[in-house]
Amino acid sequence: MDKIASPRLLQIDNVTKTFPGVKALLSVNLEVRRGSVHALLGENGAGKSTLVKIVGGGYLPDPGGSMTFDGAPYAPSSPYDAIIAGVRVVHQELNLLPYLSVAENIFLDSLPRRGPFVDYRKLYSETGLLLSRVGLDLNPASPVELLSVAQMQLVEIAKAISTSCKLLILDEPTASLSSRDAERLFGIVRALRDQGLTTIYISHHLKEIYEIADCLSILRNGEMVTTRPVSGTSIPQIVSAMVGRQLDSEYPVGKTPASRETIMEVRNLRFDGNKYPVSFSLKKGEILGIAGLIGSKRTETVRAIFGADRKKSGEVFIGGKKVDIRSPADAVEAGLSLLTEDRKGQGLVLDMTLANNVTLAAPDKVSRAGVIDMKAERLSARRLSAELDIKTPSVDQLVRNLSGGNQQKVVLAKWLFKDANILIFDEPTRGIDVGAKYEIYLLLWTLLEKGKGILIVSSDLNELMGICHRILVFSDGKITADLERGDFDQERILSYAYQNYID
Amino acid sequence: MQGKNIQSRKWLHLLLNEAGIGLIFVVLCGLFAAFVPNFASLNNISNIFTQISINTVISTGMTFVILLGGIDLSVGSVLSLCTILAGMTITNKALPFPFALVGAVGASILCGMICGFFNGFVAEKWKVHSFVVTLGMLNIARGAALQISGSRTIFSFPAAFNAFGTMAVGGVPVIFVMAVTGVSLGHFVLKKTVFGRMIYAIGNNEEAVRLCGHNTRKYKISAFVLCGACVGVAAVMYMLRLNIASPILGAGFELSAIAAVVIGGTSMSGGKGSLVGTLIGAAIIGVLNNGLLLIGMKDFARQMVTGLIIVAAVVLDTYRVRLSRLFS
Numbered sequence: 001m002d003k004i005a006s007p008r009l010l011q012i013d014n015v016t017k018t019f020p021g022v023k024a025l026l027s028v029n030l031e032v033r034r035g036s037v038h039a040l041l042g043e044n045g046a047g048k049s050t051l052v053k054i055v056g057g058g059y060l061p062d063p064g065g066s067m068t069f070d071g072a073p074y075a076p077s078s079p080y081d082a083i084i085a086g087v088r089v090v091h092q093e094l095n096l097l098p099y100l101s102v103a104e105n106i107f108l109d110s111l112p113r114r115g116p117f118v119d120y121r122k123l124y125s126e127t128g129l130l131l132s133r134v135g136l137d138l139n140p141a142s143p144v145e146l147l148s149v150a151q152m153q154l155v156e157i158a159k160a161i162s163t164s165c166k167l168l169i170l171d172e173p174t175a176s177l178s179s180r181d182a183e184r185l186f187g188i189v190r191a192l193r194d195q196g197l198t199t200i201y202i203s204h205h206l207k208e209i210y211e212i213a214d215c216l217s218i219l220r221n222g223e224m225v226t227t228r229p230v231s232g233t234s235i236p237q238i239v240s241a242m243v244g245r246q247l248d249s250e251y252p253v254g255k256t257p258a259s260r261e262t263i264m265e266v267r268n269l270r271f272d273g274n275k276y277p278v279s280f281s282l283k284k285g286e287i288l289g290i291a292g293l294i295g296s297k298r299t300e301t302v303r304a305i306f307g308a309d310r311k312k313s314g315e316v317f318i319g320g321k322k323v324d325i326r327s328p329a330d331a332v333e334a335g336l337s338l339l340t341e342d343r344k345g346q347g348l349v350l351d352m353t354l355a356n357n358v359t360l361a362a363p364d365k366v367s368r369a370g371v372i373d374m375k376a377e378r379l380s381a382r383r384l385s386a387e388l389d390i391k392t393p394s395v396d397q398l399v400r401n402l403s404g405g406n407q408q409k410v411v412l413a414k415w416l417f418k419d420a421n422i423l424i425f426d427e428p429t430r431g432i433d434v435g436a437k438y439e440i441y442l443l444l445w446t447l448l449e450k451g452k453g454i455l456i457v458s459s460d461l462n463e464l465m466g467i468c469h470r471i472l473v474f475s476d477g478k479i480t481a482d483l484e485r486g487d488f489d490q491e492r493i494l495s496y497a498y499q500n501y502i503d
Numbered sequence: 504m505q506g507k508n509i510q511s512r513k514w515l516h517l518l519l520n521e522a523g524i525g526l527i528f529v530v531l532c533g534l535f536a537a538f539v540p541n542f543a544s545l546n547n548i549s550n551i552f553t554q555i556s557i558n559t560v561i562s563t564g565m566t567f568v569i570l571l572g573g574i575d576l577s578v579g580s581v582l583s584l585c586t587i588l589a590g591m592t593i594t595n596k597a598l599p600f601p602f603a604l605v606g607a608v609g610a611s612i613l614c615g616m617i618c619g620f621f622n623g624f625v626a627e628k629w630k631v632h633s634f635v636v637t638l639g640m641l642n643i644a645r646g647a648a649l650q651i652s653g654s655r656t657i658f659s660f661p662a663a664f665n666a667f668g669t670m671a672v673g674g675v676p677v678i679f680v681m682a683v684t685g686v687s688l689g690h691f692v693l694k695k696t697v698f699g700r701m702i703y704a705i706g707n708n709e710e711a712v713r714l715c716g717h718n719t720r721k722y723k724i725s726a727f728v729l730c731g732a733c734v735g736v737a738a739v740m741y742m743l744r745l746n747i748a749s750p751i752l753g754a755g756f757e758l759s760a761i762a763a764v765v766i767g768g769t770s771m772s773g774g775k776g777s778l779v780g781t782l783i784g785a786a787i788i789g790v791l792n793n794g795l796l797l798i799g800m801k802d803f804a805r806q807m808v809t810g811l812i813i814v815a816a817v818v819l820d821t822y823r824v825r826l827s828r829l830f831s
């Protein structure tokens with residue numbers, strides 16, 4: 001009955017954090033009640049990740065503030081301190097070791113042993129149990145390197161719940177999950193709450209908050225704006241507290257129809273690990289969505305088209321002409337671009353500046369005779385930063401130091417700068433806040449007006465239904481439906497997505 | 504007074520931040536100058552310039568390779584092979600001097616580039632780490648040099664050639680001028696050109712660069728070819744300085760070059776570093792060798808002390824960030 005005596009598990013008082021040129025947190029106060037699920041919301045760059053990194057021992061706050069945890073003063077100076085105290089964090093950026101197996105990653109700090117040896121049988125069976133809890137159907141021995149981003153995310157969650165703790169912090173766990181996997185995660189979080197666990201939950205999917213959270217706190221520009229119970233708070237209220245203005249709708253209206261002209265056609269594409277040939281076409285001025293469950297080979301398909309992975313057979317026609325794409329270089333030459341789902345591993349050069357990253361795909365546009373015009377480069381980067389509302393002290397900031405959502409915007413900026421004719425986006429708005437998403441959708445529409453074709457893979461079905469002209473549904477590598485806008489329907493799309501797994 | 508203080512603080516900050524290893528270099532020079540007579544004499548400084556020139560040029564090429572996360576162990580024996588080819592050309596009595604000179608320089612650089620291409624091509628084509636490929640090349644080039652020269656040293660170069668090597672402009676030895684020119688060119692390429700940008704980017708995240716539609720293989724092979732070209736130039740400088748070409752010279756050059764690059768702050772895993780650092784790294788090694796010799800330290804002891812100081816310099820460098828925070 002001690003718990004009742006102190007309903008607060010975590011209390012943050014007056015915590016400030018400054019980085020060179022950036023005030024990430026300004027005297028932030030927060031109380032997290034024992035046994036609650038506490039949502040932490042805010043725009044990209046508001047300071048959410050910084051705050052939870054401080055709680056998790058990843059950053060030291062500036063002097064002046066204080067924290068108490070579980071009734072005692074709390075000042076972790078390393079993640080290890082935090083884990084000992086009972087705090088577990090699943091960070092926004094994935095931190096798995098790519099060459100180790102799923103099982104080894106999960107039990108890295110507590111490998112079961114028999115004498116001096118690792119007890120692999122026990123390791124794999126315990127991992128198997130954990131994986132089934134988070135809904136992953138994976139061989140525990142397979143290397144993490146081979147997993148998709150969503151699968152890695154679930155492995156991270158499995159890792160976090162593998163040992164007991166008092167406070168679980170999830171920083172945008174559902175950014176790359178489909179709704180089915182997100183639902184399962186909510187189930188886990190609720191079950192853990194019923195066992196008395198406290199959770200801090202960060203997300204840009206505001207609807208999720210109503211499913212699991214009891215309380216919510218909103219950060220804006222590093223300041224805590226409000227903390228209140230979820231019930232009785234509406235989404236528009238949340239949004240206006242987050243961004244400081246009203247947002248009428250999630251998706252822009254006023255769509256122009258796609259033209260009849262086909263800009264890209266894929267015929268009988270086959271690649272390793274897919275039993276079904278893929279054929280479809282993309283029209284000029286069209287946004288074509290690809291929906292499907294995790295592992296339905298959407299990413300693999302677009303990678304094969306782009307030449308990022310080898311394809312077995314199949315043809316790609318661009319503007320009516322057959323093109324032979326064997327490498328990303330060939331694809332770019334043919335007018336394609338691909339935004340990959342894994343921004344850290346495949347999209348960004350983290351230790352280069354924002355400006356350098358923006359021009360990475362088209363350095364020739366800001367150079368003459370191979371010599372880069374740094375001034376022109378900065379100007380272009382500034383223009384795109386403004387267009388995408390990237391929050392940074394300057395375009396000379398290292399991308400590593402940007403917030404997750406702002407990093408994602410840099411990847412987008414890179415491909416907007418390249419200005420290819422056919423843009424393939426794999427999870428383009430992963431980690432981007434509601435307000436910025438709207439701006440990005442508007443930007444996509446202006447691209448369409450320029451006669452481009454856009455192919456979007458997304459796990460966010462609402463997003464696809466909101467912005468696409470047409471949606472292809474993938475089920476285990478097979479296209480089970482090709483739906484026009486008028487036929488969009490969540491239930492229907494989901495049933496097509498499951499179709500090929502049931503047969 | 505106040506303004507001056509701020510100024511000097513700013514400089515100190517810059518020195519620590521941008522060229523932490525530069526501070527170590529300055530301290531080292533100061534110590535030698537204070538305690539070793541003759542160290543700071545014009546004559547000796549000119550000597551040091553000459554002594555570090557060759558290593559500087561090789562290290563310049565090495566920097567490109569290491570920035571890509573690779574390594575080139577073959578530079579020493581390739582340099583030897585280059586001198587043999589150049590030496591045979593320049594001593595060829597059938598060629599008039601200007602042609603012989605151009606031919607020799609051309610042969611040396613071309614030879615270096617071909618070896619570099621081999622290194623880069625094999626490493627890229629079959630995804631073998633350059634450590635292994637260049638280890639092979641180390642032996643191939645050495646064998647070729649011995650074979651072609653019949654294990655003989657070549658000397659008696661034309662007098663004009665030898666004379667050029669001893670020239671100095673305004674007291675600065677001509678081969679040091681060549682070295683500084685080389686480093687400056689390299690610095691320009693790394694910092695200002697698309698090629699240099701790609702080297703850094705690939706060193707940091709090759710997959711991201713590949714998925715941008717760049718031919719990463721082309722850049723990686725080019726870096727090895729460039730390193731080879733630097734070795735070719737260094738070979739000519741060697742001949743200018745010592746007036747011989749020999750199939751057994753150059754042993755251990757790769758280690759000095761790698762040391763210069765690493766002391767200069769370039770990360771062995773690629774993506775981070777600069778040629779300014781490399782130049783200072785080469786200078787530290789040169790000053791150490793020279794200063795310790797002047798003290799009268801014997802060969803073995805010198806080698807040990809040099810090794811120790813190299814390790815110490817790199818360790819100290821890791822404290823640089825903390826120090827620089829202290830002063831900001």
Ligand SMILES: Nc1ncnc2c1ncn2[C@@H]1O[C@H](COP(=O)(O)OP(=O)(O)OP(=O)(O)O)[C@@H](O)[C@H]1O
Nearest residue numbers: 019024044045046047048049050401402403404405
């Ligand atoms: N290591 C760092 N160095 C410099 N600035 C940083 C660093 N980490 C974060 N910042 C800055 O602090 C601010 C807050 O970043 P934070 O990552 O906490 O945002 P966030 O709320 O998690 O955003 P997102 O929704 O995009 O993940 C940003 O402006 C970011 O640029």
Ligand SMILES: [Mg+2]
Nearest residue numbers: 049092403404
């Ligand atoms: Mg974040």
